[in-house]
Amino acid sequence: MLATKKKQAVIKKNQVHEKDTGSPEVQVAVISAQIDELAKHLKKHKKDNHSRRGLIKMVADRRTHLKFLERKDKSRYNALLKKMDLS
Secondary structure, three states, X not given: OOOHHHHHHHHHHXXXXXXXXXXXXXXXXXXXXXXXXXXXXXXXXXXXXHHHHHHHHHHHHHXXXXXXXXXXXXXXXXXXXXXXXXO
């Protein structure tokens, strides 16, 4: 889980407008931050299969959000990939 302050910082960095918390860009950014934290945890705790399953679900969820954004607005999708360094 992300700490509240860290999550707010990620949201603020990726907002489309001032009160945005649910756009695909913000959701992908928050999920990516959670994936990064969980990946660090799994490097330390290699046999934690329950968390590994959660990580796989998060990666699939991020992929779903990215596919939605690609289908709806290709330019925003490309900008997000470049900004978050995803490929």
